[in-house]
Amino acid sequence: MGFLAAGIGAGIITLGAGIGIGLIGKGAVESIARQPEASGDIRGAMILTAAFIEGVALFAAVVTAILALGISVG
Amino acid sequence: MKQALRGTLFSILLLMLFHPTAIAQDQSSQAEEEPVIDVMGKIVDHDYLELVGVKIYLPRILFVGGELYTYGSTKSALESGEFMEQDGALVRADGAPVSLDMSITSHLMYVWFGIILTLIFTFWAARRYKQGVGASVEPRGITQNIFEVLFLFVKDDIAKEYIPGDKHKKYINYLFSVFLAITFMNLFGLLPWGVSATADLTVTATLAAMTFFITQFSGSKDHWRHVFMFPGVHPLIRVILTPVEILGLFTKPFALAIRLFANMLSGKILIVCILGLIFIFTDIFGPLVGVGSSVVWVSLTAALYILKAFIALLQAYIFTLLSAVFIGMAAEEHEHEHDTNVAVATDVNT
Secondary structure, X not given: OHHHHHHHXXXXXXXXXXXXXXXXXXXXXXXXXHOHHHHHHHHHHHHHHHHHHHHHHHXXXXXXXXXXXXXXXX | OHHHHHHXXXXXXXXXXXXXXXXXXXXXXHOOOOOOOOHHHHHOOOOEEEEOOEEEEOOEEEEEOOEEEEEOXXXXXXXXXXXEEEOOEEEEOOOOEOOEEOOOOHHHHHHXXXXXXXXXXXXXXXXXXXXXXXXXXXXXOHHHHHHHHHHHHHHHHHHHHHOOHHHHHHHHHHHHHHHHHHHXXXXXXXXXXXXXXXXXXXXXXXXXXXXXXXXXXXXXXXXXXXXXXXXXXXXXXXXXXXXXHHHHHHHHHHHHHHHHHHHHHHHHHHHHHHHHHHHHHHHHHOHHHHHHHHHHHHHHHHHHHHHHHHHXXXXXXXXXXXXXXXXXXXXXXXXXXXXXHHHHHHHHHO
């Protein structure tokens, strides 16, 4: 049961994080294409925002790891 | 420069002091059948250090009910008769569980290796700069140029960018030492028999706790006002906002710790699993298929190693960057147009 939950959870996490980071990439590439001289700043902002999304995804990844490994919390 | 290095040393000493040791728990002991490859056993902390295939057993320091026990290794602890093994963990002979395990583990050793390398690197560079190489003439040699590039990168692209005003000088020491130490600790995972200490939640949590305390101690008046009395909103909304802001203080370093930990751990698991496919294939289809398919898995691992080296540097950068962002957010003194300036303006008018 834990494995099933972890598997479904991992899929949903990947979906969400993929959409989020994809949107960031889209925005960054579009703005670099529009204004190539600002590419350095845009890249920094892109990595920062991607890191935030990744952080949320990793919270969920830890939850799925706990489910899959069957570690009882508390 | 001298000031900066003294700060670096201080930060590193802090890092040395705060490492709560994890109790290495053997996950595989619960499994009914022996698995082909023990993935978790390759990832968890060990009581020995493996150097070029030779196992060096590390001392155990255990507190049981206020009493201190020290042994040269786990084996000598068992041989002395005062401790016995239960579910993969040490328990005192009378059944009392270990209340505090301060044993030196392989992950802690690699933390120390990272710190020692950072110290050697910075002190070496400090001596060079004191001699005038780099200060009055250009830096010479590959190593000093690397140092200069890294230091200027942390100073200009991270500290100056995100910490406002003159305050960034105060935090460069911490940011640079943490950047170097995490980079070294991450890259140790790429060596054969090496372990990346940052794939341990206690290590990353310690690092994040340092960022947390520095952030809170450098918090300006505006920072605390934003936490407890968010300006410019209705008092009833503050009932919701204040708990959220207080929660936000703790989730930021928590995310920092989890991010570094999960990234380093996932790289490790991935490599162990892909190399483990050789043994799984051998187990299922026989040795010929196992050896034949190993060409694919080994080349895949080689590609993953390059990715892992990149991620090691990227995560050190992200940790430093986010530390700088959090410190900068706390240290920033806001220029509010909405309430303070209006109040000043009305004072002037009257």
